Amino acid sequence: MKILVAIKQVPDTATQMKLGADGKTIDPTGITWIVSPYDEFAVEEALRIKEKRGQGEVVAVSLGPDRVKEALRSCLAMGCDRAIHLNDPAWGAADTLMTARALAAVVKQEAPQLVLCGRQAIDDDMGALPAQLGELLGWPSAYWIMEEAVDADGKTVRVARQVEGGLEVFDLPLPAIVTAQKGLNEPRYPTLKGIMGAKKKELKDVKAADVGLAAEAPQLSITALEALPPRPPGRIIQGDLPTAVKELVRSLREDAKAI
């Protein structure tokens, strides 16, 4: 069974974000880049499916500039068999729809039985791509999946989707798109052998023309980015305990309107 995992490289959650001079982009200086955590769940699940079935191929794919190779190499180190890097200036301003079109073109070429990805990337939190990809391919898709089981024949997948207060269970015919929610699994660390071996695995550069796509303008443009307002400082209520408690309750009720 061939599984394609779509991943996105995002800034590490510990990174202090700064706006670029144009007010429309993030200043990339000093950013540590990682594989988006939900996508790591997807990679892990793909590897587990392959291991459980004892055969198959896991292909990692990502769209972005040269630095994205680092993220794809991490996936190879974790155990993916090969990687595809959609790397073309034509995709420089890609929005989710352009990205979905590029991925759909790769999926058509690769013909996997399953596409896995994170429920959303943790940078812009759009979460739009899997649905767009499903629509473009005409494939069934299920999102925010906590459990998954591909049937023995590789014809269907049973997924459990997180909903309020429980799980919703669906059977999807394959090929399908499934997106990972936290809790699906615990991603492995790459082993030293995996890291050493990653360099020997195929990491293919793919241009728009290679997948038969012409340049297009993004449908979405960013008008402005604004930094979060600084958090107001906490307030320490002074005084003896009974008075302080009264003041705390009053403040929670009247100022914060929390109770």
Add this chain to the structure above:
Amino acid sequence: MRFTLTDEQQMIQAMAREFAESEIRPIAAEIDREARFPHETVKRMAELGLLGIIVPEAWGGSGGDTVSYVVALEEIARACASHAVVMAVNNSLYCWPVLTYGTDEQKERFLTPFAAGHQLGCFALTEPQAGSDATNQHTLAVRDGDAYVLNGKKQFVSTGREASAALVFCQTDVAKGSHGISAFLVEKSAPGLSVSKTEDKLGIRASDTAELVFEDCRVPAAQRLGEEGQGFRIALSTLDGGRIGIAAQAVGIARAAYERSIAYARERTSFGVPIGQHQMVQWMLADMATTIDGARLLTQRAAALKDAGAPHGAAAAMAKLFAAETAMKVTTDAIQVHGGYGYIKEYDVERYFRDAKITQIYEGTSQIQKLVIARHVLGERA
């Protein structure tokens, strides 16, 4: 000259850091308090390939280089110095000499399962009367047919209790002095070999330090590592590499203490400002940052020399000396930055201080490193 790690080295560093942060650091204080050997996390280290980094895959290892080994070891030591010593001993004091001097038959049995971390090895050189004076070996190995009979006592053996095999140095020809020392691979289960005690230590308390007693312990001649009389040379070349590992451990301990000090200097206030605003605290932090960087550069240089197959004995001694002294000074000052809070066990700097001390002692004291360095700079042979 390049000061950047390769992509692989960076990935290994990141993996070791994440693993150490999430799985080792949370238990470090507890296993120190209980002096408990961390079997589960050592097993995880084995699975990740951290226990046989420099051994080729064909012999059960990860096929990495010494630079990868030291960057990974620094990350592990930053979380817990006890885990770091277990890793250092298995990698450089046990696997490396077996890889370098062993026959294929010896490697099959005494390297492959150890490089994979399924079993741990240890290095038994020190004796009650033979510490820095390591040539003063009293443990005897007497040839008897196709075997040797070992008698004597080995002390302060790191991982001595938990290990499944020991690399043991014995006198095979007393008349020849240091040229009469030979090395043997001995299974811990061998009749006549027993662990007589485990030490109660100041630091690296979760690692075990044991005394091994040999009483008419028969070891097949096929388990002699290298030639008869080659033992002391094996010990010295092993320690040249081992010292690079201890330097990395010292850098990791120092960095942990430094990072805690930075965080504390930002949050703790005195005289109405964060203490990091006080020049005397800044002075200590600046010294910590500078000496840690220096220690790391010396360590990585020694590792890079070893990888290049270049002489690295002096570089390793310098790295170990400077890193150990740095770790002791930085952890001492880290307690000073923390004041009274640094002196209590609730804050980790107290443990870092205790852990740092051993790096000035084992695998050659700071004084012995100076002796090694002086001999190199004066052009004399050891």
